[in-house]
Amino acid sequence: MAKRFWPVREYHANLLKEETGWVRKEPGGRLNVALLYPNTYQVGLANLGLAVIYDMLNQRADTLCERAFLPDRAGLKIQQKAKAPLLTLESCRPLDEFDLILASISFENDYPNLVRMLEMAGLDPWAEKRNGPPVIAGGVAMMLNPEPLALLMDGFLLGEAEVILDPFIQALEEAPTESREELLLHLSKNAPGFYAPMFYTPLYHPDGRLKAFTPSQGLPERIKAPKYTGPAKGMAQSVFQSKGPELADMKLLEVGRGCGHGCRFCAAGHIYRPPRLGHADDFMEPALEAAKNGDKIGLVCAAASDLEGIDHLASEVIRLGGKISVSSLRADRLGDDLVRALAQSRHQTVALAPEAGSPRLRRIINKHLTEEDLAGGVEKLIQGGVPNIRLYFMVGLPEETEEDITEMIGLIKRIRQQVVSLSRARGYLGRVTISMNAFIPKPWTPFQWQPMAPLKTVKKRMNRVKKELAGMPNLKIVADVPKYAELQAVLSRGDRRLAPLLLTLAKDPNPQRAFAALDLDPGFYADRKRMEDELFPWDFVDHKITKSYLLAEAKRAEQEKQSPDCNPAKCTRCGVCGHEKA
Numbered sequence: 001m002a003k004r005f006w007p008v009r010e011y012h013a014n015l016l017k018e019e020t021g022w023v024r025k026e027p028g029g030r031l032n033v034a035l036l037y038p039n040t041y042q043v044g045l046a047n048l049g050l051a052v053i054y055d056m057l058n059q060r061a062d063t064l065c066e067r068a069f070l071p072d073r074a075g076l077k078i079q080q081k082a083k084a085p086l087l088t089l090e091s092c093r094p095l096d097e098f099d100l101i102l103a104s105i106s107f108e109n110d111y112p113n114l115v116r117m118l119e120m121a122g123l124d125p126w127a128e129k130r131n132g133p134p135v136i137a138g139g140v141a142m143m144l145n146p147e148p149l150a151l152l153m154d155g156f157l158l159g160e161a162e163v164i165l166d167p168f169i170q171a172l173e174e175a176p177t178e179s180r181e182e183l184l185l186h187l188s189k190n191a192p193g194f195y196a197p198m199f200y201t202p203l204y205h206p207d208g209r210l211k212a213f214t215p216s217q218g219l220p221e222r223i224k225a226p227k228y229t230g231p232a233k234g235m236a237q238s239v240f241q242s243k244g245p246e247l248a249d250m251k252l253l254e255v256g257r258g259c260g261h262g263c264r265f266c267a268a269g270h271i272y273r274p275p276r277l278g279h280a281d282d283f284m285e286p287a288l289e290a291a292k293n294g295d296k297i298g299l300v301c302a303a304a305s306d307l308e309g310i311d312h313l314a315s316e317v318i319r320l321g322g323k324i325s326v327s328s329l330r331a332d333r334l335g336d337d338l339v340r341a342l343a344q345s346r347h348q349t350v351a352l353a354p355e356a357g358s359p360r361l362r363r364i365i366n367k368h369l370t371e372e373d374l375a376g377g378v379e380k381l382i383q384g385g386v387p388n389i390r391l392y393f394m395v396g397l398p399e400e401t402e403e404d405i406t407e408m409i410g411l412i413k414r415i416r417q418q419v420v421s422l423s424r425a426r427g428y429l430g431r432v433t434i435s436m437n438a439f440i441p442k443p444w445t446p447f448q449w450q451p452m453a454p455l456k457t458v459k460k461r462m463n464r465v466k467k468e469l470a471g472m473p474n475l476k477i478v479a480d481v482p483k484y485a486e487l488q489a490v491l492s493r494g495d496r497r498l499a500p501l502l503l504t505l506a507k508d509p510n511p512q513r514a515f516a517a518l519d520l521d522p523g524f525y526a527d528r529k530r531m532e533d534e535l536f537p538w539d540f541v542d543h544k545i546t547k548s549y550l551l552a553e554a555k556r557a558e559q560e561k562q563s564p565d566c567n568p569a570k571c572t573r574c575g576v577c578g579h580e581k582a
């Protein structure tokens with residue numbers, strides 16, 4: 001076999017030559033796990049979820065873990081020429097030689113890639129028909145709503161890897177192996193956060209809405225998704241580093257999980273509750289270690305600029321010769337030292353996310369950000385030496401009108417003018433880049449009942465912004481492709497009836513052709529306003545957050561009222577911290 005697949009081996013060897021952090025163990029006498037990332041090596045290498053699972057499994061003496069990525073264009077050509085199935089990166093073994101296949105999935109639009117990978121591995125994508133190792137999926141997209149993959153996976157791990165992976169491996173090692181059903185039942189009963197769709201039966205109303213979701217075999221109606229409660233320094237860090245792939249040249253440190261600001265569109269801000277933000281001191285040691293080698297340190301968290309002591313940490317990294325990068329910055333939380341460190345790390349552009357152009361819409365989404373905050377952040381960045389600014393906006397937000405778009409255009413003009421004036425005074429002309437994304441209603445957010453704005457409206461409004469700002473110097477506008485946003489909207493709130501769509505997309509990624517071929521109305525999933533008492537396909541996952549809280553927040557959004565930030569010491573509003581106390 002080694003000879004037969006040598007071009008693939010050579011291709012993998014060249015990737016591994018540039019990479020640090022990978023492990024290769026002898027397969028004998030231990031559980032062999034193939035870990036799939038449903039996108040290319042370039043996209044997935046820096047994924048922290050993948051790194052945590054790989055590291056935890058390879059730390060165990062009784063387990064071995066190797067990765068498999070979706071081959072990129074060059075890799076696919078080599079694989080096809082060698083007539084090879086999908087092979088793991090480390091030992092170039094086919095997936096059916098492993099005892100278990102895990103998939104780590106962060107993004108809905110990667111689901112068809114997972115189907116492609118199973119097919120490339122020679123495995124049937126339908127769980128019911130598949131022989132070979134069990135295929136279990138986890139990751140944030142699964143925690144939100146695993147149902148679109150329910151007929152394709154044998155099971156799911158719902159929760160955070162730090163607390164569910166070891167008990168799962170232990171339960172797997174003790175499980176009966178006579179039949180797949182017995183194995184999955186044992187895991188369902190003994191591994192926290194484990195969900196096997198075969199034991200849960202959905203029933204639908206004639207109009208297609210979910211009517212009931214019934215467990216069998218004495219399993220619970222809802223499955224708790226356990227969360228990590230240990231020290232902040234125990235959160236994720238990058239394991240692999242390499243020069244080429246996106247973000248993989250950085251030492252990534254997860255400095256917090258979740259976010260307490262309660263933006264109503266943000267799923268991470270809801271399922272990762274309570275927010276667990278460390279202190280900069282927790283990360284000083286690994287950050288300074290990397291800085292001494294001249295590395296770039298990436299601080300990762302949905303609310304990274306909230307990290308107490310971040311200015312000191314950033315200054316220390318620079319002092320020792322490193323560089324710093326921060327995954328998300330709030331315009332109203334920018335310290336001078338942090339900005340200086342970003343500039344000294346040669347960031348040409350720093351991004352801020354007003355998300356909506358009008359104060360009214362920002363209240364509706366609970367953004368807690370005024371135009372003064374935004375302008376203050378922009379001024380701090382330009383004066384601190386960051387040359388250019390990127391601003392993120394969403395189009396198609398709930399309650400959005402043409403007037404909000406007019407206000408967005410006005411805001412962009414004012415910020416552009418501000419950047420040009422401030423940068424001119426510093427002897428150059430700064431640039432503003434606008435990133436427009438379609439709003440996608442996500443499960444577990446107060447907007448989970450909302451329709452996505454019709455594609456036509458999203459396109460029209462994006463085009464209006466582009467047209468009215470066309471030709472303006474020092475301003476660039478980039479917009480996502482609405483048809484892929486619609487697909488994401490379908491998949492994020494979809495159910496198990498979408499399996500044929502995923503199989504079709506695995507062959508041809510064009511969503512509109514796939515909807516037409518299957519006579520599937522994307523509007524049922526994407527553009528439909530849900531009834532208040534509608535049962536959702538993801539309701540059976542228990543993140544502790546109550547549906548009544550989400551609905552109350554949805555009503556506050558309608559009333560254009562903001563809600564306060566999280567305060568876990570005192571607040572029991574959403575049910576998460578109340579649960580802890582109970």
Ligand code: SF4
Pocket residue numbers: 260273274275565566567568569571572573574575576577578
């Ligand atoms: S109970 Fe309050 S503080 Fe705790 S996660 Fe929910 S909103 Fe935040």
